[in-house]
Amino acid sequence: MQNVSQITRTPLTEYLLRLGDSVLVLGQRHAELCGKAPALEEEMALMNVGLDLFGQARNWLTYAAEQINAEQAGSELDADALAFKRDAQDFRNLLLVEQPNGDFADTMARQFLFDAWHVPLLEGLAQASDPRIAEVAAKSLKEATYHLRRSSEWVVRLGDGTEESRARMQRAIDNLWRFTGELVQFDEVDQAMADAGLAPDAGTLVARWKATVEKVLEAATLSHPPFDAWMYTGGKTGHHTEHLGFLLAEMQYLPRTYPDATVW
Amino acid sequence: MYAQLVETGTKKLKTLEEMGPQERAFQEKVNDEIKIEPKNWMPEAYRKTLIRQISQHAHSEVVGMLPEGNWLTRAPSLKRKLQLMAKIQDEAGHGLYLYSAMETLGADRDEEIQKLHDGKAKYSSIFNYPTLNWADIGTIGWLVDGAAIVNQVPLQRTSYGPYSRAMIRVCKEESFHQRQGYQILLTLMREGTEEQKAMVQDSINRFWWPALMMFGPSDDNSPNSAQSMAWKIKRHSNDELRQRFIDQTVPQLELLGCTAPDPDLKWNEETGHYDFGEIDWQEFFDVVQGNGPCNRERIDARRRAIDEGAWVREAAVAHAEKQRQRRQAA
Secondary structure, three states, X not given: OOOHHHOOOOHHXXXXXXXXXXXXHHHHHHHHOOOOOOOHHHHHHHHXXXXXXXXXXXXXXXXXXXXXXXXXXXXOOOHHHHHHHOOHXXXXXXXXXXXXXXXXXXXXXXXXXXXXXXXXXXXXHOOOOOHHHHHHHHHHHXXXXXXXXXXXXXXXXXXXXXXXXXXXXXXXXXXXXXXXXXXXXXXXXXXXXXXXXXXXXXXXXXXXXXXXXHHHHHHOOOOOOOOOOXXXXXXXXXXXXXXXXXXXXXXXXXXXXXXXXXXX | OOOOOOOOOOOOOOOHHXXXXXXXXXXXXXXXXXXXXXXXXXXXXXXXXXXXXXXXXXHHHHHOHHHHHHHHOOOOOHHHHHHHHHHHHHHHHHHHHHHXXXXXOOOOHHHHHXXXXXXXXXXXXXXXXXXXXXXXXXXXXXXXXXXXXXXXHHHOOXXXXXXXXXXXXXXXXXXXXXXXHHHHHHHHHHHOOHHHHHHHHHHHHHXXXXXXXXXXXXXXXXXXXXXXXXXXXXXXXXXXXXXXXXXXXXXXXHHHOOOOOOOOOEEEOOOOEEEOXXXXXXXXXXXXXXXXXXXXXXXXXXXXXXXXXXHHHHHHXXXXXXXXXXXXXX
C-alpha cells in the first residue's frame, strides 16, 4: 500500500491540503456535536454546516489527490486515503479548527473566527486562474456565506444576551484568539499561490478578516486581544496541538484497524 | 416506528348510536376517510391519544439520532460520513415536523420534551439498543427504517390531516435511508473482507428481534388497538404489519447471504407467508419499561443537551428582547 506520508509536495498540493484539511477537521468537530445541540433547530443547523464542510473537504482532497497522482509516478491516492490514512504531522489544517468544541460559545466563536477568514479567502479563490479551484471555491463560498451569517448572529446573540452568555463568549474569543495568527500570516506556500494568481494576496484577506471581526465583536459588545498579540502557529506546516491526534484516532479508527478493507 | 404502545384512555368502543351528535358526526367523517383538521371538533380522547402517538414518534426521531451519532465520528469514508450526517439531519427535521403536527393539537413541544426527560413519555424501544459495530449503521437503515416504513406507510392515510401529511414526507425520506442502509450491508457482504462480513452478521443477530418488536405487542395483547383502528390513527394490526415486514425482509436477508437468529423462520407454502419464532415479550416489556441496555444513556444524553443549552436559549431570548426594546426606543 502506498505510504501517504511519503508524498511529494508542491505549493499547489500543499495548499490544497491546507484547504481540505481545515474543513475536514472542522467538519469532524461538528460530527462530535450530534445530539448535543441546545435546541433541535440548532441540531439541524450544526449538521447542515458539518455536511457543507465535509463536502468541501471531499472536493479539495479529491483535487489534491489527483495532483499528487499526476506528479508522482505510481501514486493512486484518493480523498479517503488522504483523510483516513495520514498521520497528524501530515495534516495541514489550521490550529483553530482542531480546538475542542467546548461549550456552545466556544463552538460558535471558533466557527465565527474561521468563517470571517473563510469567506474572503473563498472569494479570492473563486477568481483563481485554475478553473477547478475557482469552481470548488465558488460552490463553497455560497455555503460559507451562510455559515458566516449564522455564526456572526450567534456571536452577537451570546455577546449581547445575558451576563452569563456574554462572559462565556468573551472567554471563548480570548481563548481562541492565539490561534488566529495563522489565518493572516502568509508563508512561502501562501505567497507562491498568490503570485501564481491562484489565491488572494495577503493584504486583501487580512483587511477583510479584521474588518469583519471588529464589526461583529462590536455589535456583540465584546472586546478582543490585540491583533499583534502572541500567536500560536504551526498547523499549516504540520505542527499541531495535542487535540488533533485524538480527533484523528477516532475519525480514522475503521480504515486503520482494517487496512485490508478496500470498500466500506 | 414509532408508536408501539399508545394508551387511548378508552375502555370500550362506542357504537354510533351511543355517541352524542358531535362525536357521531366526527366518527362518520373518519369512516368516510375525510381528514380531521386542527380546528375541527374531536373527542378529547382522540386528541390526547394523537398527542401521545405523535410525540412518541417525534421523540423517537430525536432519540434515534443518538445510536447513529455514535458512529458519525467514526464513519469509515467521506461518502459514508456525508450520508450518515444527512440521514441524522433528516431525522432532526422529522422530529421538528412531527412536534409541529403535535402542536396543532394544542400540545406544547417543551412540555412534551420535559415528559420525555422525566421518563414519562415513551419512544421506540429499538433506540435503547447499542450500536456496537459499523455494520449497525447499515442494519439500522435497512431493518429499523424498514420496519418504520411498514408502520408509517398506512399512516399516510391516517385520519388526522397534519399527521397524515407529515407521514407522507417522512416516508419518502425513510425509503431513501432504507436503501442506503441496505447498500452499506450489501457492499460489506459482496466486496468486504471476512472481518467486515462478520460485522454484518453480528449486527443482524443483535437487531433482528428488536426490529420485530418495533411493531408492538401481539394482537391478543394490544388493548388499545381497537379504539385506534376505529379512529383510523392506526390502520392495520401489529401482527399484520409484523408479518408484512418479515415477508418483505427475508428475501433481502437471503440476497445479503446472511441468516436471521431464528431457527423457526421458514417459508410456509400453505399460508404464503414466512413462519417465525416466538418473540421474547419479557424483553420487550422490560425495554419499554426502561430496562433496556441504553435507556438511561439515551435519556441522559437528551436531558444533558437541553439542560446544558439552557443558558444559550436564555441568551437568545434576552437578546431578542433587547432588540425589541431598541426598535421601540428608536
